[in-house]
Amino acid sequence: MSVIEGKELRIIGFLCNWCSYAGADTAGVGRFAQPTDLRIIKLPCTGRINPLFVVRAFMNGADGVLVSGCHPRDCHYSEGNFYARRRLEVLKALLPVLGIDPGRFEYTWVSASEGQRWRTVVTSFTEQIHALGPMPTFAAGTCLDACLHQAF
Amino acid sequence: MASPIEELKTAIRQALPDLDMVIAWTAGPDSLSHTPLFITDAADIERIEWDSRCSQNLAGYLTSLRGKKVGIVAKGCDARTIVELLQEKLIDREDVTIFGLHCQGAVDARKVRTELKVGRGVQGVTIDGGAASFAVNGETQTARLGQVLQEKCFRCTGADAEVCDHFIGEHGQPPQVDDAPVSTLDMLEAMGMEDRLHFWEDQMTKCIRCYACRSACPLCVCQDHCAAQSRDPHWVDQTDHPREKLMFQALHALHTAGRCTECGECERACPMDLPIMTLKQALNRQIKDIFDYQAGTDPDKTPPLFQFREEEEHIKERKW
Numbered sequence: 001m002s003v004i005e006g007k008e009l010r011i012i013g014f015l016c017n018w019c020s021y022a023g024a025d026t027a028g029v030g031r032f033a034q035p036t037d038l039r040i041i042k043l044p045c046t047g048r049i050n051p052l053f054v055v056r057a058f059m060n061g062a063d064g065v066l067v068s069g070c071h072p073r074d075c076h077y078s079e080g081n082f083y084a085r086r087r088l089e090v091l092k093a094l095l096p097v098l099g100i101d102p103g104r105f106e107y108t109w110v111s112a113s114e115g116q117r118w119r120t121v122v123t124s125f126t127e128q129i130h131a132l133g134p135m136p137t138f139a140a141g142t143c144l145d146a147c148l149h150q151a152f
Numbered sequence: 153m154a155s156p157i158e159e160l161k162t163a164i165r166q167a168l169p170d171l172d173m174v175i176a177w178t179a180g181p182d183s184l185s186h187t188p189l190f191i192t193d194a195a196d197i198e199r200i201e202w203d204s205r206c207s208q209n210l211a212g213y214l215t216s217l218r219g220k221k222v223g224i225v226a227k228g229c230d231a232r233t234i235v236e237l238l239q240e241k242l243i244d245r246e247d248v249t250i251f252g253l254h255c256q257g258a259v260d261a262r263k264v265r266t267e268l269k270v271g272r273g274v275q276g277v278t279i280d281g282g283a284a285s286f287a288v289n290g291e292t293q294t295a296r297l298g299q300v301l302q303e304k305c306f307r308c309t310g311a312d313a314e315v316c317d318h319f320i321g322e323h324g325q326p327p328q329v330d331d332a333p334v335s336t337l338d339m340l341e342a343m344g345m346e347d348r349l350h351f352w353e354d355q356m357t358k359c360i361r362c363y364a365c366r367s368a369c370p371l372c373v374c375q376d377h378c379a380a381q382s383r384d385p386h387w388v389d390q391t392d393h394p395r396e397k398l399m400f401q402a403l404h405a406l407h408t409a410g411r412c413t414e415c416g417e418c419e420r421a422c423p424m425d426l427p428i429m430t431l432k433q434a435l436n437r438q439i440k441d442i443f444d445y446q447a448g449t450d451p452d453k454t455p456p457l458f459q460f461r462e463e464e465e466h467i468k469e470r471k472w
Contacts, residue, residue, distance in 0.1 A: 059398070082460035083457075086467075090410070090439060091406070093438030094402060097337070098349065098398065099345050099348030099349025099350070108469070
């Protein structure tokens with residue numbers, strides 16, 4: 001995943017197909033200027049999100065992860081986002097114990113018509129991640145790591 | 153009045169004719185930790201042992217014995233695991249006979265070896281007040297509970313098996329430990345984020361990926377379908393890197409979120425002595441705060457991640 005060195009960070013956005021992805025589209029159609037650090041992964045529903053998606057994203061070098069879906073009671077599948085809310089709240093307790101700043105992960109709700117709100121969310125979340133800077137990495141890596149880099 | 157162990161043997165002797173098997177503890181090759189005993193023959197009842205060396209949570213065997221009539225001896229934390237298995241419908245209440253006990257705390261064999269330099273020949277352990285006495289070769293060695301108990305016992309939420317068919321002995325309180333060492337979770341919380349990451353890097357570098365934590369966990373019930381072995385999706389790769397090992401620990405913690413009863417088997421089984429229950433404790437604390445729920449306390453309750461409320465009382469969503 002290439003980033004513009006010194007300007008961009010790696011931010012992953014997991015968006016539901018029905019609301020937030022369409023909301024991001026609305027923001028694009030409305031030509032709202034937005035930061036470009038966010039990479040979007042479209043999912044059928046926030047209920048599809050395994051909290052491990054977020055952990056795996058951080059382990060693979062993401063600097064921030066944003067989850068966005070339909071507002072509660074507006075879920076296309078009625079209850080996916082209710083389950084997601086519980087799971088993601090629990091995840092919030094795990095990240096700081098692992099050493100991942102809790103500010104690097106947020107979840108929110110943006111509907112298909114809320115292009116303006118989507119811009120606000122992306123802008124403030126990107127600012128928040130830039131304030132935290134790049135995600136700290138493991139100090140040295142292992143010996144094997146060094147060998148692998150030489151071999152490939 | 154008979155001692156708890158005699159009372160336990162009598163109760164098992166009475167119940168055994170109606171059961172296929174009773175699982176209890178007996179003396180094993182290691183004099184500091186008792187080993188499971190699977191009783192089908194009444195003659196084996198005499199071999200039962202019960203004291204603070206009975207660490208292993210026997211509830212881990214119940215899922216694989218489903219369909220049989222099984223009796224099981226349980227401490228407070230073991231009984232909570234059984235309740236959790238009942239809640240998840242992984243075992244059937246009518247098939248399980250629980251012999252509940254009051255636990256005075258379980259000794260950590262590793263700590264005893266380092267603190268007391270005692271390895272072999274421990275004949276008995278008694279816990280009285282804030283101290284544990286070990287009978288070794290005719291002598292008695294004493295240690296403070298904070299030095300020799302397992303870490304889980306310092307945060308014990310109930311030493312008695314609350315849900316059981318036969319309660320053996322007398323009810324009591326969890327061990328009173330006034331010199332408990334600082335828990336890893338508290339220690340981590342006093343550290344900065346980057347230091348925490350490096351703490352786990354150091355710990356995970358020691359991990360040999362034996363997956364004993366998973367094998368010992370009574371709630372790891374996926375068996376051949378563990379996500380750690382899956383290639384599609386490829387959750388964890390086989391590289392010898394602390395990141396992948398930490399990923400597995402995160403996976404284990406999240407798969408037991410809202411289910412883990414903190415029986416401590418993951419840490420006890422770990423040959424590298426890694427503080428891996430810390431992650432599960434952090435999740436449990438959050439679950440207690442936002443859902444007011446503790447795993448394994450009520451067989452009729454639904455675990456919090458198996459349900460939801462439209463209005464969550466304690467969840468404060470971010471306003472942008």
